[in-house]
Amino acid sequence: MDKLTHTRSHQLYDEALTLVPGGIAGIRRPYNFVPGEYPIFLNRGAGGHVWDVDGQEYIDLLCSYGPIILGHREKEVDDAVIAQMEKGFCFNLAQEHQNELARVVRRLIPSAEMMVFVKTGSDATTAAIRASRAFTDRKVILRCGYHGWHDWCVEVKGGIPEKLYEDIHEFHYNDTDGLEKLVAEHKADLAGIIVTPVGHPLAHPVEDPAPGFLERVRELATAHGAVLVFDEIRSGFRMSLGGAQKRYGVTPDLSTFGKAMANGYPISALVGKAEVMKVYEKKAFLSSTFFPNSLEMVAALKTIEILERDRVLDVLWERGAKLRRDLDAVIERSGVPAQMTGNPMMPYIYFPRDDAGKYKERRTLFHTYAIRAGVFMQPFHHSYIAWRHTDEDYARVCQVFEDGLAHIKQVVG
Numbered sequence: 001m002d003k004l005t006h007t008r009s010h011q012l013y014d015e016a017l018t019l020v021p022g023g024i025a026g027i028r029r030p031y032n033f034v035p036g037e038y039p040i041f042l043n044r045g046a047g048g049h050v051w052d053v054d055g056q057e058y059i060d061l062l063c064s065y066g067p068i069i070l071g072h073r074e075k076e077v078d079d080a081v082i083a084q085m086e087k088g089f090c091f092n093l094a095q096e097h098q099n100e101l102a103r104v105v106r107r108l109i110p111s112a113e114m115m116v117f118v119k120t121g122s123d124a125t126t127a128a129i130r131a132s133r134a135f136t137d138r139k140v141i142l143r144c145g146y147h148g149w150h151d152w153c154v155e156v157k158g159g160i161p162e163k164l165y166e167d168i169h170e171f172h173y174n175d176t177d178g179l180e181k182l183v184a185e186h187k188a189d190l191a192g193i194i195v196t197p198v199g200h201p202l203a204h205p206v207e208d209p210a211p212g213f214l215e216r217v218r219e220l221a222t223a224h225g226a227v228l229v230f231d232e233i234r235s236g237f238r239m240s241l242g243g244a245q246k247r248y249g250v251t252p253d254l255s256t257f258g259k260a261m262a263n264g265y266p267i268s269a270l271v272g273k274a275e276v277m278k279v280y281e282k283k284a285f286l287s288s289t290f291f292p293n294s295l296e297m298v299a300a301l302k303t304i305e306i307l308e309r310d311r312v313l314d315v316l317w318e319r320g321a322k323l324r325r326d327l328d329a330v331i332e333r334s335g336v337p338a339q340m341t342g343n344p345m346m347p348y349i350y351f352p353r354d355d356a357g358k359y360k361e362r363r364t365l366f367h368t369y370a371i372r373a374g375v376f377m378q379p380f381h382h383s384y385i386a387w388r389h390t391d392e393d394y395a396r397v398c399q400v401f402e403d404g405l406a407h408i409k410q411v412v413g
């Protein structure tokens with residue numbers, strides 16, 4: 001498979017390094033992919049595909065890290081947004097879309113009695129932590145998973161005084177014993193427990209909840225008067241219209257939604273029990289110039305309407321399950337030490353660690369092969385599937401997995 005052309009990507013990146021620290025913010029930087037093999041700048045998208053600035057086309061299996069649930073440039077959503085643009089969307093006061101969207105979200109999500117609409121996942125998770133502390137008048141937060149870039153949870157601690165995260169303790173997904181130990185240590189001052197209902201650490205297998213895990217987290221929070229928060233930024237409007245909480249039948253006190261909610265438009269939500277949410281009436285504060293802007297609310301309303309009307313998530317589960325079965329079979333036949341992990345909505349090919357470190361070589365070779373063959377994934381992060389991916393796209397993905405793994409078998413074993 002020939003190397004791709006990245007002339008324009010590299011020109012833009014060289015310039016970006018003089019304009020933006022690191023060239024590009026956060027996880028879009030080249031070292032998160034295979035440097036030298038992946039494009040660095042994209043130019044356009046349509047349906048389930050994206051094109052880079054050098055004109056090469058890819059099946060988009062990363063879906064912008066989750067927001068693209070329907071497809072790029074979904075016409076009905078974009079038309080609704082354009083119609084709103086013609087009326088204006090950034091005003092002194094709220095527009096009635098707020099109530100309309102809140103009614104829909106309350107109907108769909110089990111924990112949603114009241115809610116606030118914000119813009120990013122980090123806005124919503126940070127608002128959840130503040131609400132938990134304000135409601136309980138306690139400090140300690142137990143957390144599990146990625147919750148964004150704000151001071152209380154970011155992995156890279158530069159620029160953050162220790163005291164801002166000294167009351168935050170981390171536990172591992174599906175590790176009930178570890179959580180029980182932390183709860184026992186901190187129960188007198190336990191404000192909240194925040195957990196992603198599906199486990200997805202970087203470069204590790206994606207995990208569904210072990211039987212009883214989410215139920216036990218719920219029991220522990222209830223028993224100690226702590227607020228239970230599900231961080232559904234990834235799983236919301238994907239695992240089901242009511243989120244992972246509906247799919248797994250465990251209802252948290254608060255939960256956060258974002259990503260797939262508006263097919264790429266920036267909106268997120270903190271939803272939850274009215275008694276907890278009401279801390280934002282007087283006791284705690286939440287505001288931004290842009291929170292009330294309505295374009296994203298219009299996009300969310302239209303996206304959710306399509307998800308419901310066309311039973312999009314049922315279709316995605318069915319097609320994702322088939323893709324997953326096909327990829328399992330391809331891996332099995334290949335004889336390469338690899339496994340598909342995660343549920344069909346968030347598939348990830350994982351190369352198990354070995355003492356000789358060959359798994360790294362396998363991972364790099366695989367993703368090099370895949371990007372050259374036109375399948376856009378992320379080596380350290382699970383994929384997502386979208387409604388506008390076609391059967392032909394998935395047949396192509398299976399073929400690329402088959403050929404890529406055969407190549408690895410030859411080169412590394």
Ligand SMILES: Cc1ncc(COP(=O)(O)O)c(C=O)c1O
Pocket residue numbers: 065120121122123125145146147148149196231232233234258
């Ligand atoms: C589970 C989860 N929570 C929170 C966030 C933070 O969202 P944002 O990047 O929109 O701030 C993310 C982002 O990937 C996420 O996956």
